[in-house]
Amino acid sequence: MKTSNYRLLDRIEDPSDLKKLSIDELYILSYELTDHIKSTVKEVGGHYSSPLGVVDLTLVLHYLYDTPNDKIVWDVGHQAYAHKIITGRRDSFNTLRKKDGISGFLKINESKYDAFGAGHASTSISAALGIAHARDENNTTNQVVAVIGDGALTGGLAYEGINNLGYHKTQLTIILNDNSMSISKSVGALSKYLNRVVTNPTYNKLRNDIWNISGKIPLSKYIRKFLRKTEGGIKGLLTPGILFEELGLRYIGPVDGHDIPRMINTFQAVKKMNTPVLVHVYTKKGKGSSDAELDSEKYYSVSEKKNDNSDNQGIDYSKSLGLSLIKLSENNSKIRCITAAMEVGTGLSQFINKYPDKYIDVGIAEEHAVTYAAGLAVTGLQPIVCIYSTFMQRAFDCIFHDVLLQDLPVIFCMDRSGLVGPDGPTHHGVFDMSMLNILPNIIITAPKDGNELLDLLYTATKLKKPFAIRYPKDSSGTYDLDKTPKLIDLGSWEYICKNNSDIVVLAVGSMVQVLIDNKDEIEKITNSKIDLINCRFVKPLDIDVLQYISNNYKGVITIEEGSLIGGFGSMVKNYLLSSRAKVISMGIPDYYIEHGSRKELLNEVNLNIEGLVNSINKINYEKK
Numbered sequence: 001m002k003t004s005n006y007r008l009l010d011r012i013e014d015p016s017d018l019k020k021l022s023i024d025e026l027y028i029l030s031y032e033l034t035d036h037i038k039s040t041v042k043e044v045g046g047h048y049s050s051p052l053g054v055v056d057l058t059l060v061l062h063y064l065y066d067t068p069n070d071k072i073v074w075d076v077g078h079q080a081y082a083h084k085i086i087t088g089r090r091d092s093f094n095t096l097r098k099k100d101g102i103s104g105f106l107k108i109n110e111s112k113y114d115a116f117g118a119g120h121a122s123t124s125i126s127a128a129l130g131i132a133h134a135r136d137e138n139n140t141t142n143q144v145v146a147v148i149g150d151g152a153l154t155g156g157l158a159y160e161g162i163n164n165l166g167y168h169k170t171q172l173t174i175i176l177n178d179n180s181m182s183i184s185k186s187v188g189a190l191s192k193y194l195n196r197v198v199t200n201p202t203y204n205k206l207r208n209d210i211w212n213i214s215g216k217i218p219l220s221k222y223i224r225k226f227l228r229k230t231e232g233g234i235k236g237l238l239t240p241g242i243l244f245e246e247l248g249l250r251y252i253g254p255v256d257g258h259d260i261p262r263m264i265n266t267f268q269a270v271k272k273m274n275t276p277v278l279v280h281v282y283t284k285k286g287k288g289s290s291d292a293e294l295d296s297e298k299y300y301s302v303s304e305k306k307n308d309n310s311d312n313q314g315i316d317y318s319k320s321l322g323l324s325l326i327k328l329s330e331n332n333s334k335i336r337c338i339t340a341a342m343e344v345g346t347g348l349s350q351f352i353n354k355y356p357d358k359y360i361d362v363g364i365a366e367e368h369a370v371t372y373a374a375g376l377a378v379t380g381l382q383p384i385v386c387i388y389s390t391f392m393q394r395a396f397d398c399i400f401h402d403v404l405l406q407d408l409p410v411i412f413c414m415d416r417s418g419l420v421g422p423d424g425p426t427h428h429g430v431f432d433m434s435m436l437n438i439l440p441n442i443i444i445t446a447p448k449d450g451n452e453l454l455d456l457l458y459t460a461t462k463l464k465k466p467f468a469i470r471y472p473k474d475s476s477g478t479y480d481l482d483k484t485p486k487l488i489d490l491g492s493w494e495y496i497c498k499n500n501s502d503i504v505v506l507a508v509g510s511m512v513q514v515l516i517d518n519k520d521e522i523e524k525i526t527n528s529k530i531d532l533i534n535c536r537f538v539k540p541l542d543i544d545v546l547q548y549i550s551n552n553y554k555g556v557i558t559i560e561e562g563s564l565i566g567g568f569g570s571m572v573k574n575y576l577l578s579s580r581a582k583v584i585s586m587g588i589p590d591y592y593i594e595h596g597s598r599k600e601l602l603n604e605v606n607l608n609i610e611g612l613v614n615s616i617n618k619i620n621y622e623k624k
């Protein structure tokens with residue numbers, strides 16, 4: 001289709017440039033945008049199949065709506081690459097997700113066209129309704145549009161928004177971007193419904209026929225009314241529209257999300273409606289990339305192209321978790337695994353193949369995942385919620401009310417704990433320890449490697465207590481496939497090295513390996529010997545060891561990949577208040593860490609050799 005080196009895309013500085021284009025030119029632009037996204041993301045890494053699926057929809061929205069005066073609120077924001085490119089970020093698009101580059105999601109301080117920040121799912125309808133109500137109060141007339149995927153529509157927050165919208169009616173257009181996929185296959189009763197309406201030719205044909213007949217033949221108004229009612233009845237039987245209509249929204253669709261003229265016609269009509277409308281658009285995830293169209297799950301995101309093999313570090317923690325679950329399930333029929341739409345990311349794929357009946361994907365529904373697990377636990381089953389640290393935040397009250405208050409043995413495997421890198425502040429898992437620390441009944445742990453992850457998981461299944469295990473997005477170091485799991489004493493820390501030095505480092509999880517790898521160098525630079533303890537239990541603390549530390553060390557350094565406020569270090573400091581030891585805590589400071597590579601971000605917050613050297617020097621200085 002592309003015939004010259006000259007790109008239309010290079011003339012698009014902002015959405016006003018779109019409005020001059022013909023339909024044919026919009027199609028050419030769609031092709032160029034697709035090409036630009038494909039080549040850039042393959043180079044720098046990022047989301048792939050989701051952004052490709054909405055290029056046409058994005059063009060139509062910016063072509064018809066008067067952005068940024070009209071507000072487009074994208075859900076999650078991982079799909080909004082075309083939006084970024086045509087709203088002034090074409091030339092910076094190759095800095096996507098890089099330190100000091102543009103974000104992979106949406107940010108109100110990145111562009112006036114990003115009407116609302118995103119990263120976590122299912123927020124768009126609530127945010128858009130807030131914006132719409134404020135508009136009404138100000139008596140302005142701009143349009144508000146929320147774009148939400150069928151995956152994000154599995155989240156409870158979206159229904160809370162719809163419920164509120166249908167009751168307090170106002171102009172708000174919800175575009176349901178339906179590609180039948182979340183990251184994996186979309187789950188739930190609603191996605192079945194949506195699938196039926198998109199693929200059900202009978203209903204679509206019937207509806208068209210009824211309108212054609214009633215429009216063309218000079219019928220009496222009674223017959224027309226009857227036909228309309230009939231259509232309503234048929235629609236009610238066969239489509240999900242009735243669900244939305246009963247909730248107070250007009251349902252329009254389904255509309256082919258790659259048919260630009262049809263979408264333009266539809267949205268021109270929708271723009272005139274002064275009520276809440278849901279436009280059901282069906283799109284092809286990965287559109288324009290044959291690989292991603294065939295397997296959108298595999299091409300959900302792609303990694304940055306590397307010139308060396310530095311990322312080849314063996315198996316990561318997610319994979320270690322999956323293998324550990326398979327191993328433990330061989331002798332434990334009570335294990336049930338729960339994911340909130342993160343099957344691949346949490347390393348469950350192999351487990352699911354082996355134990356399809358011991359696994360459930362509840363959709364993007366973290367609150368439900370936790371309370372559902374509590375329900376399983378109360379019957380004697382052994383639920384394991386495999387969840388990203390950052391997404392677990394949504395379920396805070398469910399953890400408190402449904403699990404901990406009833407002391408139910410739910411196990412939380414919290415992947416992506418710590419700094420995740422390019423996904424940035426919405427995805428860093430830095431608050432889980434602080435969040436859980438304040439709650440009674442929970443055991444919080446962090447393994448130093450894959451083998452210890454297996455042992456902690458095994459211990460959790462034996463203890464039958466609420467139990468959280470946190471681990472980073474990183475290589476898990478050692479994971480022995482044929483290792484026999486062993487019990488770890490509750491609250492016990494492990495001395496990794498003891499030189500009878502007067503400085504001890506208390507390291508949590510990912511930080512233990514950093515110390516093991518760099519201890520010699522650090523000791524050389526600081527001219528000091530240090531002892532090192534693997535603090536695999538964050539709660540309860542190892543009181544015996546702490547008492548020993550209190551009596552025997554002059555300096556204590558705590559180091560964790562988590563928030564300093566309320567984290568491990570703060571608990572240790574609290575315990576050692578009356579000790580003569582000087583305590584320095586290293587961790588994530590009290591601000592939101594932006595995106596960048598994991599290494600760059602760890603350096604930014606001094607969780608590195610230099611930071612440790614500085615801490616040791618400080619202690620040595622005070623000792624003098």
Ligand SMILES: Cc1ncc(C[n+]2csc(CCOP(=O)(O)OP(=O)(O)O)c2C)c(N)n1
Pocket residue numbers: 050053076078079119120121148149150151152153177179181182183285340341342364366391394
């Ligand atoms: C609260 C929350 N849980 C999980 C995720 C991870 N996540 C990002 S996108 C996505 C799937 C979204 O599917 P859909 O809304 O249908 O958009 P699509 O990618 O199919 O275009 C998931 C599960 C998230 N961003 N937020």
